[in-house]
Amino acid sequence: IGFDQTISQPFIIALMTGALELTGSEKVLEVGTGSGYQAAILAELARFVVTTERLPALAEAAGKALDSLGYTNVEVHLAEETLGWRAGAPYDAIMVTAAAPRLPADLLAQLAIRGRMVIPVGSRYVQELVKVTRHRTKNTVQNLGGCRFVSLIGKDAWEDA
Numbered sequence: 001i002g003f004d005q006t007i008s009q010p011f012i013i014a015l016m017t018g019a020l021e022l023t024g025s026e027k028v029l030e031v032g033t034g035s036g037y038q039a040a041i042l043a044e045l046a047r048f049v050v051t052t053e054r055l056p057a058l059a060e061a062a063g064k065a066l067d068s069l070g071y072t073n074v075e076v077h078l079a080e081e082t083l084g085w086r087a088g089a090p091y092d093a094i095m096v097t098a099a100a101p102r103l104p105a106d107l108l109a110q111l112a113i114r115g116r117m118v119i120p121v122g123s124r125y126v127q128e129l130v131k132v133t134r135h136r137t138k139n140t141v142q143n144l145g146g147c148r149f150v151s152l153i154g155k156d157a158w159e160d161a
Contacts, residue, residue: 049074107119
C-alpha cells in the first residue's frame with residue numbers, strides 16, 4: 001500500500017470483521033487506517049466509522065480514496081495508534097489492525113458496554129487474535145486463533161516499537 005506499510009490478508013480481514021458482529025447501527029473505531037480498504041468494508045456494515053492512522057501521508061491518501069468512493073460515514077484522523085480517538089467514544093466496536101503485547105487500556109476505555117474489540121495480542125512475533133466484549137464488571141475474551149501482525153506503535157506497544 002506504499003509508505004512501507006502492509007495490508008492484512010483478505011481472510012483475516014473477513015475474520016476480524018465477522019467477529020465484530022455488526023448489524024448496521026454501530027459506531028466503529030478502526031485503529032490503523034492503512035489504505036482505507038478495511039474502513040470501506042466497515043462503512044458498508046456499520047452506521048459510522050472513525051479510523052485513525054499515525055502516518056500523515058497515508059491518512060491523507062486513505063481519506064482521499066474514501067471520499068472519491070463516496071463514503072460519507074467515515075472520518076479519518078491522524079493519531080497515535082494505541083490512543084484511539086477519544087472524541088468519538090464510546091464505540092460499539094473497535095478493530096485494531098496491529099499487534100499489542102497486552103490489551104491497550106485507552107482503547108478498552110473507549111469501548112461501550114456490550115461493545116466488541118478485535119485485536120491481535122501476544123509476543124512481537126506470534127499473537128492470538130482475540131475478541132474482547134466489554135461488560136460492566138468484567139470483560140470476556142474469546143480466542144479466535146493464532147496470527148501474526150505488525151506491531152502497534154505508541155503508549156501500550158512494545159518498548160522499542
